[in-house]
Amino acid sequence: xxxxxxxxxxxxTKKYADKIAFLETNREVTYKEFYQLVNNGASFLIQxxxxxxxxxxxxxxxxxxxxxxxxxxxxVLYTVVDVTSPKERIRLILETLDADGIITNEKNLEQxxxxxxxxxxIEEMEQTEQNDFSLKEVADKMIDTDPLYVLFTSGxxxxxxxxxxxxxxVISYANDIVNTFHIDxxxxxxxxxxxxxxxxxxxxxxTILSGATFCIIPKMYFSxxxxxxxxxxxxxxxxxxxxxxxxGILSNFDVFDKMKPEYLKTVLFAGEVMPVKYLNYWRGxxxxxxxxxxxxxxxxxxxxxxxxxxxxxxxxxxxxxGISFANCNILVIKEDGTExxxxxxxxxxxxxxxxxxxxxxxxxxxxxxxxxxxxxxxxPEIIYKTGDLVKLNEYKELVYLGRKDFQIKHMGYxxxxxxxxxxxxxxxxxxSCATVYDNDSDKIILFYQSKSLTEEEVLxxxxxxxxNYMVPNEVIRLEFMPINANGKIDRVKLRExxxxxx
Amino acid sequence: xDKLLEVLETVKPGVDFKNSKDMxxxxxxxxxxxxxxxxxxxxxxxIDFSVADITPENFQTVQSLYEAIERIKNx
Numbered sequence: 001x002x003x004x005x006x007x008x009x010x011x012x013t014k015k016y017a018d019k020i021a022f023l024e025t026n027r028e029v030t031y032k033e034f035y036q037l038v039n040n041g042a043s044f045l046i047q048x049x050x051x052x053x054x055x056x057x058x059x060x061x062x063x064x065x066x067x068x069x070x071x072x073x074x075x076v077l078y079t080v081v082d083v084t085s086p087k088e089r090i091r092l093i094l095e096t097l098d099a100d101g102i103i104t105n106e107k108n109l110e111q112x113x114x115x116x117x118x119x120x121x122i123e124e125m126e127q128t129e130q131n132d133f134s135l136k137e138v139a140d141k142m143i144d145t146d147p148l149y150v151l152f153t154s155g156x157x158x159x160x161x162x163x164x165x166x167x168x169x170v171i172s173y174a175n176d177i178v179n180t181f182h183i184d185x186x187x188x189x190x191x192x193x194x195x196x197x198x199x200x201x202x203x204x205x206x207t208i209l210s211g212a213t214f215c216i217i218p219k220m221y222f223s224x225x226x227x228x229x230x231x232x233x234x235x236x237x238x239x240x241x242x243x244x245x246x247x248g249i250l251s252n253f254d255v256f257d258k259m260k261p262e263y264l265k266t267v268l269f270a271g272e273v274m275p276v277k278y279l280n281y282w283r284g285x286x287x288x289x290x291x292x293x294x295x296x297x298x299x300x301x302x303x304x305x306x307x308x309x310x311x312x313x314x315x316x317x318x319x320x321x322g323i324s325f326a327n328c329n330i331l332v333i334k335e336d337g338t339e340x341x342x343x344x345x346x347x348x349x350x351x352x353x354x355x356x357x358x359x360x361x362x363x364x365x366x367x368x369x370x371x372x373x374x375x376x377x378x379x380p381e382i383i384y385k386t387g388d389l390v391k392l393n394e395y396k397e398l399v400y401l402g403r404k405d406f407q408i409k410h411m412g413y414x415x416x417x418x419x420x421x422x423x424x425x426x427x428x429x430x431x432s433c434a435t436v437y438d439n440d441s442d443k444i445i446l447f448y449q450s451k452s453l454t455e456e457e458v459l460x461x462x463x464x465x466x467x468n469y470m471v472p473n474e475v476i477r478l479e480f481m482p483i484n485a486n487g488k489i490d491r492v493k494l495r496e497x498x499x500x501x502x
Numbered sequence: 503x504d505k506l507l508e509v510l511e512t513v514k515p516g517v518d519f520k521n522s523k524d525m526x527x528x529x530x531x532x533x534x535x536x537x538x539x540x541x542x543x544x545x546x547x548x549i550d551f552s553v554a555d556i557t558p559e560n561f562q563t564v565q566s567l568y569e570a571i572e573r574i575k576n577x
Contacts, residue, residue, distance in 0.1 A: 219532075219533070220558070222532075225553050245533075253553040255553050
């Protein structure tokens with residue numbers, strides 16, 4: 001059993017020293033090379049007045065991976081941020097985390113200079129001399145429940161929520177992934193998801209645990225389906241874990257009619273509901289591949305359940321989310337705090353080592369979702385309430401029914417509609433605003449009331465303030481906001497209006 | 503050309519496609535927009551944009567996309 005991420009990386013490096021660990025279009029590193037760079041950088045961090053919490057501001061690249069593992073070895077809590085985020089959001093994350101510094105690369109140096117924090121350049125960190133004494137000193141003090149990283153998701157008050165995840169959670173999760181999907185040194189991952197998205201935990205850490213190879217697919221390939229398949233074939237990619245919309249790009253354009261991925265063996269997906277139409281296209285053209293639907297939130301590392309596709313589905317069916325991983329237990333809890341029986345609807349709650357440590361610097365939110373197991377009155381045991389409604393079907397598989405609150409999934413990202421609203425509301429001249437999500441068209445629709453602001457002005461403001469995937473797909477100006485009997489904005493009415501419009 | 507700009511505007515309102523030198527690398531069009539853009543172009547110009555035509559060259563600028571549409575129309 002491994003104690004920390006350092007042990008995992010060290011062990012795999014010993015076994016597969018000269019194997020390629022990480023690969024991007026212009027660069028590749030073996031395990032040995034990677035481990036050396038990471039040790040150099042970790043030594044740098046320990047010497048550098050020991051920062052405790054660091055923000056990694058680097059595009060998806062081997063550099064970003066180096067930075068993550070440098071922090072892991074130096075006992076520094078890290079968070080990876082989206083370099084295209086609005087400054088305002090980065091500032092909020094830096095504030096929430098009370099960060100001690102930023103790791104960046106030459107390319108992003110200028111962007112980081114505005115935040116008034118020490119900046120560590122990855123190019124310099126890589127070149128620092130390894131200090132065995134201080135590395136060992138730090139490693140000896142580390143334990144498996146120490147936090148490894150914080151991952152920020154959208155929060156309803158407009159302040160991002162940072163899930164804190166320990167070494168133990170990540171090792172435990174990676175272990176179950178490796179065993180469940182037979183990941184080993186012959187696996188070549190084709191990575192699609194960004195490092196500030198919890199899905200990337202699976203590919204990165206399953207790679208490190210098993211001695212696999214991790215290949216970064218440049219984002220631009222996802223716009224050009226033929227090029228994407230060529231890429232998969234060039235790098236002999238055999239395992240992917242993508243959001244369904246990325247898989248949909250290939251099915252929508254009927255690419256497999258022209259060209260097929262030749263090496264694919266395992267196709268995993270999560271992050272949003274997988275349209276069975278896409279899946280049927282993939283299965284029709286690539287029938288020997290293993291397909292699995294994974295499900296879970298950032299707060300419990302990545303996913304808690306999986307369903308390996310083993311029967312036929314109609315395009316109009318929905319896929320089950322399946323059963324829990326080996327070292328993870330699911331409780332389906334009803335409103336009254338008791339366990340749901342087969343067929344009854346309840347909230348999906350997660351028990352076990354995958355469960356994160358809580359939200360960083362946010363006791364209130366932590367207490368809401370990380371709670372005592374209501375079925376255990378005898379000793380303290382924290383479970384995570386996901387807010388997702390589920391039930392068991394006739395095969396004893398979990399089926400996802402929807403969210404308890406207003407949180408939505410759009411293009412694989414979790415979004416609290418409230419965060420969009422609170423941002424828009426901060427614009428001068430807005431009298432009232434509300435966002436709804438139209439499931440059928442997968443659109444975020446923003447309604448607002450204002451005397452002076454045009455739809456273009458509001459949209460322009462939204463682009464400035466919000467992350468790309470949070471920008472409303474439609475903005476509609478209303479004379480009056482519809483109000484329901486309780487005096488609240490009538491969201492049901494708005495949803496109807498949005499549906500008609502879209 | 504105006505018709506094409508109109509189509510792009512419908513998919514991504516408020517984005518300045520006209521003056522872009524590289525719509526992909528500048529992030530004006532991402533992979534998730536591609537599907538709706540192609541569908542809208544096919545409908546507006548009554549053509550069948552095949553997957554082989556979805557290349558970085560064709561999607562560099564509005565001009566190059568317009569030329570690609572003309573080519574497909576006349577082929």
